[in-house]
Amino acid sequence: MKQNHRILIGLLILLVATFFRLWMFGDVPPGLQHDEIFKAEEGVRLIENGDFRLFYPTNQGHEGAFVWLLGISYLLVGINPLMIKLPAFICGLLTVALIFRLGYRAYSPQVGIIASGLTAVSFWSVFVSRVGLRAVMLPLVVLLVLLGIHTLLRTMKSETKWRSAVLTGLLLGFTIYTYTSSFVLHVTYALFLPVVWLIRRDIVKQQWRKLLAVGIIGAVVTLPMIYIRITDPQGDNRINSITTPLQEAQAGNPQLLIDNAFKLAGMPAFVGDPTWRYNVSGRPIFTLPIGILVYVGIFITFMHIRRNPLNIILLGLAFIGLLPSLVTVLAPSFLRSIIILPSVMLFIGIAVAHISRFLPKHPWFGWILAIAIISITAITDYQAYFVDWAQSQNPMLTYHNEMEQGATVFEIYRDDLQQLVQYLNQNDESVVFVSTPDGELDPLIYKYSGISTSNQTHIVFFNAFANIVLSESPTLLFVSPLSPISEKHKQWLTEDYGTTHIDKILRQDGQVAFDVYRVSDTAKTLTQTLKSISDRQITIKVDDKQQAIDYPVNFDNFLLFKGMEIPRETVYGENDGVNNQLYFEPLVQSSGATLNVFLHLIDDENEVVAQRDLLGVSPAFWYPHTVIIQDNFVPFWERVPAGNYTLTLGVYDWQTGYRLPVLDSTGQSISNQIFLGKIEVINPN
Numbered sequence: 001m002k003q004n005h006r007i008l009i010g011l012l013i014l015l016v017a018t019f020f021r022l023w024m025f026g027d028v029p030p031g032l033q034h035d036e037i038f039k040a041e042e043g044v045r046l047i048e049n050g051d052f053r054l055f056y057p058t059n060q061g062h063e064g065a066f067v068w069l070l071g072i073s074y075l076l077v078g079i080n081p082l083m084i085k086l087p088a089f090i091c092g093l094l095t096v097a098l099i100f101r102l103g104y105r106a107y108s109p110q111v112g113i114i115a116s117g118l119t120a121v122s123f124w125s126v127f128v129s130r131v132g133l134r135a136v137m138l139p140l141v142v143l144l145v146l147l148g149i150h151t152l153l154r155t156m157k158s159e160t161k162w163r164s165a166v167l168t169g170l171l172l173g174f175t176i177y178t179y180t181s182s183f184v185l186h187v188t189y190a191l192f193l194p195v196v197w198l199i200r201r202d203i204v205k206q207q208w209r210k211l212l213a214v215g216i217i218g219a220v221v222t223l224p225m226i227y228i229r230i231t232d233p234q235g236d237n238r239i240n241s242i243t244t245p246l247q248e249a250q251a252g253n254p255q256l257l258i259d260n261a262f263k264l265a266g267m268p269a270f271v272g273d274p275t276w277r278y279n280v281s282g283r284p285i286f287t288l289p290i291g292i293l294v295y296v297g298i299f300i301t302f303m304h305i306r307r308n309p310l311n312i313i314l315l316g317l318a319f320i321g322l323l324p325s326l327v328t329v330l331a332p333s334f335l336r337s338i339i340i341l342p343s344v345m346l347f348i349g350i351a352v353a354h355i356s357r358f359l360p361k362h363p364w365f366g367w368i369l370a371i372a373i374i375s376i377t378a379i380t381d382y383q384a385y386f387v388d389w390a391q392s393q394n395p396m397l398t399y400h401n402e403m404e405q406g407a408t409v410f411e412i413y414r415d416d417l418q419q420l421v422q423y424l425n426q427n428d429e430s431v432v433f434v435s436t437p438d439g440e441l442d443p444l445i446y447k448y449s450g451i452s453t454s455n456q457t458h459i460v461f462f463n464a465f466a467n468i469v470l471s472e473s474p475t476l477l478f479v480s481p482l483s484p485i486s487e488k489h490k491q492w493l494t495e496d497y498g499t500t501h502i503d504k505i506l507r508q509d510g511q512v513a514f515d516v517y518r519v520s521d522t523a524k525t526l527t528q529t530l531k532s533i534s535d536r537q538i539t540i541k542v543d544d545k546q547q548a549i550d551y552p553v554n555f556d557n558f559l560l561f562k563g564m565e566i567p568r569e570t571v572y573g574e575n576d577g578v579n580n581q582l583y584f585e586p587l588v589q590s591s592g593a594t595l596n597v598f599l600h601l602i603d604d605e606n607e608v609v610a611q612r613d614l615l616g617v618s619p620a621f622w623y624p625h626t627v628i629i630q631d632n633f634v635p636f637w638e639r640v641p642a643g644n645y646t647l648t649l650g651v652y653d654w655q656t657g658y659r660l661p662v663l664d665s666t667g668q669s670i671s672n673q674i675f676l677g678k679i680e681v682i683n684p685n
Contacts, residue, residue: 009113010100016378017096017120021089021129028390029131030415030508032081033277035059036132037444040084043070054177055228063225065177066134079448081418084132091136092129096120098143099342103349106150106310110356110366111349117374118345123381123389124285124334125341127278135338137178142185142317143342145171149189149214150310152207153196165210165217172214173221181324184339186222188316189215196309203309246327260331264322267332268294268344276409278334280389285334285344287380290373297347300354318343348373391509411482414445416513419505420478421450423514424457431623432457432476433519435464435483439618458589460621466631467616468492472521473625478505478514488581488631498523526627533563533583540662540671549662552585553674555651556660557667558593558619560585561674562627566647570680573642577610577635578679582649584630586622593619596654599632601645601679609645610634613654642683647676 038059045051046067054064069087077083096119103112119125128136148168172189175182193211197204204211245256263271266284269291273279284291298318305311321340325333352373356366392409410416420434436442443461462469464479468489477499479485485493493499503516521527534551541547553561562583571578578601601610616630634647650673651660661669 006104006109010097010116013100013113013116013120014093014096016117017093020121020126020378020382021092024386024390025085025130026081026418027508028386029413030390030410031413031418032084032445032448033131033413034438034441034445036084037441037448038062039067039070039132039134040074040079040448041444042067043074043083044079046071047074054224055232057232061232062134063177063179063182065174066132066137069137070132080450081448084448085130088129088132088136091140092125095125095129095136095140095143095342098140098147099345102143102147102150102342103346105147106154106308107346107350108353110353110370111346114349114352114370114373115342115345117370118348118377119341121374121378121381122285122345123279123283123385125345126381126385128335128338133335135179135335138175138182138338139341141171141175141178141182142339145175145185146310146313146342149211149313152210152214153203153309162210162213165213169214169217170221172218176222176225179338181321181336181339184317184321184323186218188313188320189218191316191320192309192312195312199306200309242328244329245331249327257326260326264325264332264337267337268292271332273332273334274330275333276389276392276394277412280384280392281394283384286348286377290348290377293348293351293373294344296355297349297351300350301347314343314346318347393509393511410507410509410511414442414449415507415509416480416482416505417442417446418449419507419513421446423505423516424459425450427476429457429476431460431471431626432478433460433462433469433471433626434478434514435480435485436461437463437465437480437483439463439621443621458621458623460617460623460626462617462621462628464489466614466633468629469617470519470521470526470627470629471625472526472627474518474520474522475626477517477519479517480514481512486631489629492519492629493517496523497525530562530583530627533565533581536564536566536677538677539675540673541675542670546675549664549670549674554587554663556663557587558591558595558660559651560587561649564649564676566677566679569678570682571636572684573640573681574636574684577633578647580632580634580647582630582632584628586617586619586624586626586628588619589623591619591622594653594655595619595651595660597630597632598650598652599634600648600650601634601640602648603643603645609640610636615651640681642681645679645681647679648673649676650674 042051042056042058056062056064056067066087070083073083073086077086096116099119100112100116103115145168148164148171151164152168172185175185193215245260248254249257268285269288270284272283272285274281286294298315301311301314305315318340321343322337324336325331328336352366352369356369359365389409395408424432439461443459446459460469464483464485466486468485469477470492479493491497493501498520500518501515502518504512505514505516507513537548538551538553539546539548551561551563555561562585564583565581567579580599582597595615596613597615599612600608602608612632612634614630614632617628652658653660659672662671662674664670
């Protein structure tokens, strides 16, 4: 193939790949997900605080290389969805380009074109190129290593540049900083050296020093990560949490491993990743006829292993690369098997090229077949990714239990928060209240979902499972179906309580993202409620004596305790607990304090017999003159003996354990907890 033709075809494939990675960029996936946010936050901290690490402990621990790319992305484009997607997009395109180059150089132009064309359009590679997950780096670095090894294998002259060997070794070691399953490449290379010695000693005699140097340099570069994995408490948390099949096999029950093996064997054409998080559930990598070519390519690659020793590594990656999914839950996992992607694409190219050789009278048949395979994959996978997957309402399986149902695509990739950004950008609100299922991570998704920086609305995020936030002045309240207001607090959404339903925000699929309410104290119900709950006498202990104090209780000028409701002061000692509603008012705005509220039921010896720690709104989202009502039901997980107990309350720093002092009117500390009254526990009949 002439060089100008090769360049034109390569550019055409890259243009197709670019289309598949940019088309409907803001709509598919419908939004960002939590795993992307962990890495994005670390990328920002890397630049702003110099927090450079080889291994980051958040989200059960992960390698650092993708975070470094996100740091660069943050410098280039700032905080927005593009920051998260840009590194994956670039890695995805480079993977297409490198597989074209490797297929062309190590096999034939036809192999390079088919393999890169499939990589450009297949669901598997398109998906990882459109989400900000670190797995996308691994195929890219693996291809660079394979190109380096191919250079050493094809150059028989002893004067081959040592530079290639050193660079390949560095890249081999670097893979361990990309994704957990990268160890597969190191194992494969360790096996490659003795096998190539057995089948091609002519090459080894010429290049053994350089091939050995690649392995030694690669091993040395991995040592810091190996040390971290061994010594860091988070080093193997993620691995331990998902290796149920391996643990079962070690306990004498290998059935899960056997089941996983059959699933993985059928991954090219018969069975696929079961989680809607990463795939149309159960969909194999390719449609049946094309997937069959993977098995044909494996056979041909094995038969020609002596002719091209690079085949040893392709086969090694294809089989050893299945180990991470074999020993973990929810096989076959496309993400954990990502290292086999280059081999799978090349196997199809090798199969088609070999079939074409049997038809010398029809030289164009091979190219027609190649175009047909790429075109069919483009059509079917476009439908699968941009329609079937993107618009799915099917529940996802969780990581931990194949029988447990999780959320839908739209509930994982949070389009609702993206729609909230757009809504608030169009409305001038100084403060709003937003219910959300994850008060820690969902605000971060909101933060990265916004493209406009003009919106200065302060958002009070809260989990409505046990909380609601109100205000005496008119304020918008956004209620998510993922975090609906609980039965105990639903009356606050009625017009009798001064609340009006004014709007709905819809997701891309037409489902409700948020119901929009206008809350205020026009009915004076909040004022009346706050007045009624402050009638209950509360005390502090001074010199071992109880001393009454007045509402509101000031906790270190951070938080006011306005009062509480206890519907039942007599409860059962089993299968029961203390029902209560706590009312707080923040005194500060957006504090970085790591605070929580404890509610303890103590006996006469001051021993805690039951407790509930809950602060419904993180201090990071506090806003003065708002009221936080939270259901602090204290459950009895174990039997509580009959008798009289005291309910106590305090505010503490959950990182240090320090209890905030209760301040009197002069600002002096008078205690570090308050006593809310007596609770009688009786035995059930």
